[in-house]
Amino acid sequence: MPEQENNFPNAGQRKKCWDARDxxxxxxxxxxxxKCKELRTTFESSCSKTWxxxxxxxxxxxxxKKTIEYEGFKPVNENEKQ
Incomplete structure (x- = not known):
C-alpha cells in the first residue's frame, strides 16, 4: 500500500491493513x-505510513489510559526529581 500514499485505500486494502494490524x-x-517481527513487517507494508x-x-x-485507570494518576513530586 505505500505506493498509494496519496490515494484512499479501497475496502479490500483497508481490511488487509486492519487484519495485519490486529x-x-x-x-x-x-x-x-x-517474536513478531514478520507480522510487524506485514503490518507496516499493508498500511500507509500515516496509518x-x-x-x-x-x-x-x-x-x-489503562494504566491511569488502574493505578491512578501519580503527579511527579518536584522534590523527588533531585
Missing part, C-alpha cells in the same frame, strides 16, 4: 515484540 498487536501482547503511525500512537495512548 494480528501484529495480538502477537505482541501474547509473545513480545521480538501505521496513527495505530502505534493510539495503542500507546490506550495502554497509558
Amino acid at each position: 494480528a501484529y498487536f495480538e502477537c505482541v501482547e501474547s509473545n513480545g515484540e521480538d 501505521v503511525k496513527y495505530f502505534y500512537r493510539r495503542r500507546d495512548f490506550e495502554k497509558y
